[in-house]
Amino acid sequence: MPSLSHPSNWRATDLQQDQSWILSIDEQTRQEMIKTVVAVADPSKTLFDYRREDFIWPRANVFLRAALQEVKNRRGIALIKGLPRANLTAHQFEILTWGLGLHAGVPRPQGKKTQYISAVRDAGVSYRTGTGRGYSSNADLDFHTDSSDIVFLSCFNKAVSGGKTIVSSSMAGHDVMVREYPEQAKWLYEPIAFSRQGEQSPDEGPFVMQPVFSVQNDKWFGRWNWNRVRSAQKIEGAPQLSAEHHAALVQFDRVMRRPDIAFEMWLEPGDLQIINSHVTLHSRTEFTDHDDPDQKRLLYRLWIAPPDSEPLPACWRDLYRSCEPGTVRGGIRGFKHDAQCAEFEARQASACGMQPYKL
Numbered sequence: 001m002p003s004l005s006h007p008s009n010w011r012a013t014d015l016q017q018d019q020s021w022i023l024s025i026d027e028q029t030r031q032e033m034i035k036t037v038v039a040v041a042d043p044s045k046t047l048f049d050y051r052r053e054d055f056i057w058p059r060a061n062v063f064l065r066a067a068l069q070e071v072k073n074r075r076g077i078a079l080i081k082g083l084p085r086a087n088l089t090a091h092q093f094e095i096l097t098w099g100l101g102l103h104a105g106v107p108r109p110q111g112k113k114t115q116y117i118s119a120v121r122d123a124g125v126s127y128r129t130g131t132g133r134g135y136s137s138n139a140d141l142d143f144h145t146d147s148s149d150i151v152f153l154s155c156f157n158k159a160v161s162g163g164k165t166i167v168s169s170s171m172a173g174h175d176v177m178v179r180e181y182p183e184q185a186k187w188l189y190e191p192i193a194f195s196r197q198g199e200q201s202p203d204e205g206p207f208v209m210q211p212v213f214s215v216q217n218d219k220w221f222g223r224w225n226w227n228r229v230r231s232a233q234k235i236e237g238a239p240q241l242s243a244e245h246h247a248a249l250v251q252f253d254r255v256m257r258r259p260d261i262a263f264e265m266w267l268e269p270g271d272l273q274i275i276n277s278h279v280t281l282h283s284r285t286e287f288t289d290h291d292d293p294d295q296k297r298l299l300y301r302l303w304i305a306p307p308d309s310e311p312l313p314a315c316w317r318d319l320y321r322s323c324e325p326g327t328v329r330g331g332i333r334g335f336k337h338d339a340q341c342a343e344f345e346a347r348q349a350s351a352c353g354m355q356p357y358k359l
């Protein structure tokens, strides 16, 4: 077992007591962002029409770099507060999020439609089906990891009630399992089937085999998603879980929800949460939305492959398509990953000094 004496191995009280992972941007930085975004945001453009160099905001980048340092090398979570929400339209706020993403790495596609930003809102989708995705529903979500190294989530509108964000350190979950349930912890290093929820591209299978815990170069990685594991049990050809393996997963999921492990937080309009998928799990409570369409809960989600990523264990290759460090990896390519997507990714990779993966 690797050494897990690491800042990512935190408990809920650690995040409460030391809030250096929360960065509040100042008025001058806000003004810099407003000026830049108002000048470049154009609804007639596609996301691919924007370049990294369109977003010249040296002050904003100081905050972004500090947040990414916390996410990649320390606790695996950061919160930037005070994005200029009140001064921007929803579209401008989306482009602001996109601009920050372009400074962090290569945005990754996120589903069937090969979208590079997901508007996280209740679109009436049912989460607990073989093809459901939580971000388009108002449901209580299972603790899970998204399919990319880094996740950005910016908040434009809150719900009337509910929609609380919960983040747990999966490394802490591992720690608890090893100390309190050592026999069950061993099962979590064994591969299990995770469904792709019907979003696989033509050259991908309907599920991937991965353990919950894996290690590469003494670095620890976690992946979890009950919804996808349950869905995979119904896919023909997917290995069935033994009773002991199932019980170990139930125990781990229970541990991740314990009040000493799970950190609860409200994302306010103007907040940007950034998380490292490999050392955290996240969840969200069910919510009740506003009637007015302009006030409905709305967040923008970006998935990022950063230029300084670590090598991944080989068992991640099926999901991320590349385990090599600093490569364009992760995401869900979906059904529309075409030459334009490849061109955008190659261009952005080159701007970040990275190698795109081979088509």
Ligand SMILES: [Fe+2]
Binding pocket: 144, 145, 146, 282
């Ligand atoms: Fe998620």
